[in-house]
Amino acid sequence: MKAQEILQDPLRNKGTAFTVAERHELGLTGLLPPKVQTLDEQVAQVYGQLQTRTTAIAKHLFLMQIFNQNRILFYRLLRQYLVELLPLVYTPTIGDAVEQYGQQFVEPGGAVYLSINDPDSMQASLIAAAAGREIKMVVVTDGEGVLGIGDWGVNGVDISIGKLMVYTAAAGIDPRQVLPIVLDVGTDNQQLLDDPLYLGNRQKRVRGEAYHAFIDQFVEVVETTFPNVFLHWEDFGRENAAAILNQYQNQITTFNDDIQGTGIVVLAGILGALSISGEKLTTQRYLCFGAGTAGTGVARRIFLEMQAQGLSAEEARQHFYLVDRQGLLFDDMADLTPEQKAFARKRSEFTNAAALTDLVAVVAAVQPTILVGTSGQPHSFTEEIVKSMCAHTPRPIIFAMSNPTKLSEATAADLINWSAGKALVATGVPQAPVTYNGVTYEIGQANNALVYPGLGLGVIAAQATRLNDEMISQAAHSLGGIVDTSQPGAAVLPPVARVTEYQKTIATAVVQSALDQGLAGRKITDVAAVVTENQWLPEY
Numbered sequence: 410m411k412a413q414e415i416l417q418d419p420l421r422n423k424g425t426a427f428t429v430a431e432r433h434e435l436g437l438t439g440l441l442p443p444k445v446q447t448l449d450e451q452v453a454q455v456y457g458q459l460q461t462r463t464t465a466i467a468k469h470l471f472l473m474q475i476f477n478q479n480r481i482l483f484y485r486l487l488r489q490y491l492v493e494l495l496p497l498v499y500t501p502t503i504g505d506a507v508e509q510y511g512q513q514f515v516e517p518g519g520a521v522y523l524s525i526n527d528p529d530s531m532q533a534s535l536i537a538a539a540a541g542r543e544i545k546m547v548v549v550t551d552g553e554g555v556l557g558i559g560d561w562g563v564n565g566v567d568i569s570i571g572k573l574m575v576y577t578a579a580a581g582i583d584p585r586q587v588l589p590i591v592l593d594v595g596t597d598n599q600q601l602l603d604d605p606l607y608l609g610n611r612q613k614r615v616r617g618e619a620y621h622a623f624i625d626q627f628v629e630v631v632e633t634t635f636p637n638v639f640l641h642w643e644d645f646g647r648e649n650a651a652a653i654l655n656q657y658q659n660q661i662t663t664f665n666d667d668i669q670g671t672g673i674v675v676l677a678g679i680l681g682a683l684s685i686s687g688e689k690l691t692t693q694r695y696l697c698f699g700a701g702t703a704g705t706g707v708a709r710r711i712f713l714e715m716q717a718q719g720l721s722a723e724e725a726r727q728h729f730y731l732v733d734r735q736g737l738l739f740d741d742m743a744d745l746t747p748e749q750k751a752f753a754r755k756r757s758e759f760t761n762a763a764a765l766t767d768l769v770a771v772v773a774a775v776q777p778t779i780l781v782g783t784s785g786q787p788h789s790f791t792e793e794i795v796k797s798m799c800a801h802t803p804r805p806i807i808f809a810m811s812n813p814t815k816l817s818e819a820t821a822a823d824l825i826n827w828s829a830g831k832a833l834v835a836t837g838v839p840q841a842p843v844t845y846n847g848v849t850y851e852i853g854q855a856n857n858a859l860v861y862p863g864l865g866l867g868v869i870a871a872q873a874t875r876l877n878d879e880m881i882s883q884a885a886h887s888l889g890g891i892v893d894t895s896q897p898g899a900a901v902l903p904p905v906a907r908v909t910e911y912q913k914t915i916a917t918a919v920v921q922s923a924l925d926q927g928l929a930g931r932k933i934t935d936v937a938a939v940v941t942e943n944q945w946l947p948e949y
């Protein structure tokens with residue numbers, strides 16, 4: 410490798426930390442200022458520079474610059490200041506980065522851009538991007554359902570990049586072994602189609618057979634180019650996300666984060682909440698608001714858990730109510746998705762079925778004990794709704810899952826205040842603690858980022874041949890007991906500050922489950938050791 414190439418390769422570049430001997434050996438002498446810095450000195454220097462940026466997006470762009478120059482420095486910085494920097498590299502700031510992708514573009518970020526108009530180049534692109542590296546993990550999006558902000562076409566690439574950053578920062582996934590990918594199948598976002606700075610294919614989204622043929626080809630090419638890869642799907646649209654997962658989950662080692670990752674974090678949060686309230690899951694009434702990809706994925710996870718706790722499928726189903734645009738979902742509706750159908754109710758169960766077209770009416774009729782928002786509809790959990798829940802249950806569980814911040818169903822402060830401290834709250838975006846009546850309530854962040862890194866680490870460490878419901882259930886349960894729920898105001902989920910620690914716990918549970926089920930692709934004698942061995946640390 411030529412000296413200049415080394416300085417331009419973020420996976421090899423150490424910048425001013427190259428030693429005198431390395432500079433001689435690699436031909437870098439004279440190509441850097443003479444002073445040799447330690448990694449800690451570099452971290453302090455860039456952290457200082459970061460503080461001079463005043464907006465979240467400016468900070469994000471500065472951090473991306475470090476990411477594009479020096480991965481070890483980037484990850485060391487990120488790990489050291491994780492609680493402060495995670496919201497800048499990931500949710501919520503990443504939502505702004507996606508929306509401004511064309512305007513802010515300077516570098517492709519090591520990602521792969523696969524165009525539906527040029528499927529024959531797919532393998533060559535993957536090989537060129539990998540450049541001889543063994544790729545063990547791919548995060549792919551087609552940008553149709555980015556967070557709650559919708560269709561952002563090729564701009565969605567930031568989500569693939571950002572999700573992989575969290576894998577490395579939280580669980581130590583080796584950044585040399587990952588590849589972020591965006592599938593550019595067009596966009597139906599007219600604002601982008603009209604934007605001269607849009608960098609993707611300027612065409613309507615391809616749908617139907619041609620779309621699925623492209624996905625099939627993608628899966629085949631990825632699997633043959635990178636055998637044993639763990640394939641993570643992110644932010645696909647509602648009509649495709651579950652269909653793709655259903656098609657592939659029994660064929661390859663694969664995962665849909667919005668469906669399964671979100672299921673894990675919500676189940677873990679509900680179990681945490683129930684350990685605070687001292688109640689049982691099997692007596693809860695569950696209301697999903699926004700029954701799309703995440704909403705139905707989460708409902709299914711809780712439904713499976715109710716069965717694991719002893720209910721029959723039919724008994725468990727009686728505990729679920731789904732609300733979408735139409736209001737409460739009934740089985741006579743023509744436009745239900747397959748995932749919604751599984752939970753649709755009968756009109757005959759209600760005396761006022763025709764009136765159940767909004768959340769207020771449904772909450773009054775159903776009297777839910779758990780309300781989970783995955784609607785992308787801001788401020789839809791109103792004071793009236795919270796008070797209505799409180800009238801029927803002593804400690805309602807209310808999770809406002811929608812991202813980014815501007816789309817959250819409620820702020821934590823409102824939920825705590827309106828419920829007089831009774832609601833057991835979690836939110837998808839980070840939220841500050843809330844003090845009410847002398848008690849400070851910590852707010853758990855129910856974001857799949859708090860769990861999927863450990864899940865992926867476990868899958869890679871075990872070389873798992875499949876990722877199934879049992880492993881997902883074990884991942885959720887492994888978080889039990891991590892939070893001291895007897896503390897007044899305790900959060901229902903463990904804090905971001907401890908995220909690296911509990912990813913190991915999750916990974917260990919996943920490896921053990923793979924082993925127990927005969928799904929480990931390698932011989933394992935020491936589960937904990939296998940997890941640690943697979944963790945990369947940012948050091949020179």
Ligand SMILES: NC(=O)c1ccc[n+]([C@@H]2O[C@H](COP(=O)([O-])OP(=O)(O)OC[C@H]3O[C@@H](n4cnc5c(N)ncnc54)[C@H](O)[C@@H]3O)[C@@H](O)[C@H]2O)c1
Pocket residue numbers: 554555556557558644646647666667671674698699700701702703704732733734735782783784785786810811812813816836837838855856857858
């Ligand atoms: N916290 C997390 O970890 C996490 C994970 C995944 C998704 N999410 C969030 O959940 C939201 C939805 O994501 P998704 O991928 O499921 O999207 P999706 O488009 O698949 O689902 C959204 C659903 O909300 C419904 N909806 C829209 N307007 C509505 C209204 N007024 N009333 C009721 N329902 C309405 C839509 O019809 C759709 O079914 C996003 O904001 C996303 O950021 C959070």
Ligand SMILES: O=C(O)C[C@H](O)C(=O)O
Pocket residue numbers: 500555556557644666667811812837856857858
């Ligand atoms: O990306 C996130 O913050 C969580 C989730 O995957 C989402 O789509 O909102």
Ligand SMILES: [Mn+2]
Pocket residue numbers: 556643644666667
């Ligand atoms: Mn997502």
